[in-house]
Amino acid sequence: MRMILVGPPGVGKGTQAALLEQRTGAKPLSSGVIFRSEIEAETDLGQLAKSYIDRGELVPNGITIQMMVKRLRAPEIRAKGFVLDGFPRTVRQAEALDEELAKEDIRLHRVASLEVSDEVVVARLGGRIGCTKCGEIYHQVTKPPKREGLCDKCNSPLFVRKDDQPETIRERLRVFHEQTAPVVDYYEASGLLKRINGDQPTETVYSEIVAGLTG
Ligand code: AP5
Ligand code: MG
Secondary structure, eight states, X not given: OEEEEEOOTTSXXXXXXXXXXXXXXXXXXXXXXXXXXXXXXXXXHHHHHHHHHTTTOOOOHHHHHHHHHHHHXXXXXXXXXXXXXXXXXXXXXXXXXXXXXXHTTOOOOEEEEEEOOHHHHHHHHHTEEEESSSOOEEETTTBOOSSTTBOTTTOOXXXXXXXXXXXXXXXXXXXXXXXXXXXXXXXXXXXXXXXXXXXXXXXXXXXXXXXXXXX
């Protein structure tokens, strides 16, 4: 399976990508997760990306496209398929992805646009906590870990993302409406788009994504 999850910050892209991997085997490729691991490893790319991410801005297209194309060419991704999360996020990135897939003769099955209001985003990101090691995603109110501050799956400490501060969340939303909303129109025009109400329980959203793959 080869698909894209597009949607605003906090809509549940990472949550759904993890479920899709567990249940279908398709590998999640999240540009945000990759950038954060580069920051953690203190690479040159990480340092550059950090200056944008901390402000809620997009990392420049050239750097992002090069990074994602390299990941898409990995043998495991070729073999198992992919769930792109957070990429493409500009029309230029979507065009670059099309060029790459056409070059390799790979067909995209679906683009799921997860949709929620800005108010829901603010409530979700205000309570998000994530695992420092395995990346499992929790929420203080709607999905709390069994033991406070520790991951249910791997026992590692949980953390709050630096870009989950109210001011940065507002900027990320502004950037989404300005630069990523046109990506939804781009895929609507190509006939690959399926719109899904992201303001429903996680399992309902999941079922609608899976139904959209065939319908
Ligand atoms: P990225 O890491 O992609 O962040 P984002 O798009 O802002 O999305 P989030 O990861 O915040 O939210 P999500 O949709 O994954 O939601 P989640 O599942 O965690 O990007 C970060 C930054 O990197 C960008 O701002 C940019 O600077 C840079 N970047 C990344 N990609 C780029 C690109 N292509 N080009 C340029 N720059 C790029 O869920 C959120 C919370 O809600 C959790 O607490 C979860 O438990 C809860 N939740 C999830 N689903 C539900 C539900 N159905 N009901 C109730 N609660 C739910
Ligand atoms: Mg995410």
